Amino acid sequence: MRILLAYRSYLPHLGGVWTYIEQLRKGLEHKGHNVDVLAWHPSMRKYYLMRSEMSFETDQVKPLITNKVNAYYEQHFPQYDTWIRDLEINRYLFEAAAVHFNLSDYDVIHAQCVISARALSRVKPPETPLVTTIHSSLTNELFMRQGNNSKQLHKCFISSLEHLGPVSSDLCILPSHFLKNFTKTFDVPENKLKVVPYGIDIGNFLQRMNDHSNITATPNKMIIACPARLSFEKGHSDLLRALATLKDKNRNWVCWVIGDGEYKRELLRLTRKMSLQNHVLFLGKRDDVPALMKKADVIVLPSLLENLPFVVMEGQMSGTAVVASDAGGIPEMVKHGETGLLFATGSAQKLSENLLKVLENEALRKELAIKGKEWAIKQWPINQMINSTLIVYQQAKQNLLQNPVSTSYDIPDLKVVNILEKCHSLSN
DSSP states (O other): OEEEEEEEEESSOSSHHHHHHHHHHHHHHHTTOEEEEEEEOTTSSEEEETTTOOEEEOTTHHHHHHHHHHHHHHHHOTTOOHHHHHHHHHHHHHHHHHHHTOGGGOSEEEESSHHHHHHHHHHSOTTSOEEEEOOSOHHHHHHTTTGGGSOHHHHHHHHHHHHHHHHTSSEEEESSHHHHHHHHTTSOOGGGEEEOOOOBOHHHHHHHTTSOOSOOOOTTOEEEEEEOOSSGGGOHHHHHHHHHHHHTTOOOEEEEEEOOOTTHHHHHHHHHHTTOTTTEEEEESOSOHHHHHHHOSEEEEOOSSOSSOHHHHHHHHTTOEEEEEOOTTGGGTOOBTTTBEEEOTTOHHHHHHHHHHHHHOHHHHHHHHHHHHHHHHHHOBHHHHHHHHHHHHHHHHHHHHHSOOOOOOOSSOHHHHHHHHHHHHHHO
């Protein structure tokens, strides 16, 4: 088959979506399929096909789309700010790029978010099935920091797209049962949703664990490793608070914070405030994460918001004890006390207690590591994910033949206009 993996944001980048796309692409190609990846270029000026590097420059078409969208909004919804308008303008740019790259060349189109799904559904050939993998809830991701201070109109708009994206697809893949149940709250029919857990290339990961790393362990210190993007939802501030408490009871450790991101400056400030400079090392973005995991005594993931994090899979696969929050789908990955330790999301105190327990109990640490690796070998082989995904592709083809989805290519999108009308009535 000719398969297009499509994502409206830029690639490559740090994070699970890129890991998933790369794993999926390699697995599908290994089975003889031809795979392209359509994404926003890291230069932030064009969309491109990653394999061929064919590109679609947006400089000329963006003013045309912007003028048309703004004219419509000024006439019908002048109260809507640039946040919503820019989101829609960028969606139309993605549609234009998709048309440019000729979607009729593909047997299956596989979107990687609900906004990509909605865009592609409007411009794809009617006979081409559209599958969407939903990696997270945009509503939670975008607004969890703002809490009750977030704009209700923005939340309404995004949550409505979390309905439109899935229902515009022939089938949707959810990596966890947690996310499947959450997606159903957006009035998405259950028969649209298929749970296909992520997988990893176990052989490749085990090989990379033996790669050279220039990071050496501190003598006579146990190593806590936290490999995660430095963003608010990953819970690093809870980790630092837990470590400050842990330091009062046990000082025989150092924590490696592995990764980079927009939250780094704040985390450095907190580290200084809590006098953790001698215990917490920020290693930045690394290409030797499997080798660093191998050196660690504990892998910790303190996330506030998660789906099915690759860090937990890789931590288990590395034969290292895992301590993680119970956010999202993580309880589907870790059986507390057997394949890792869980703590209540957001509880720095419980995290500190779990870290103390696993650092000071060698027998427990070894048992968690052994049982975690046994579970990983059984649960996370990449081939299981690839085979299950191919089954979803075939089911999507059948669904399309039986229940074709009617779409149209117009600006503005009438269904999105209906969203705006609904949100406007709610805001009044």
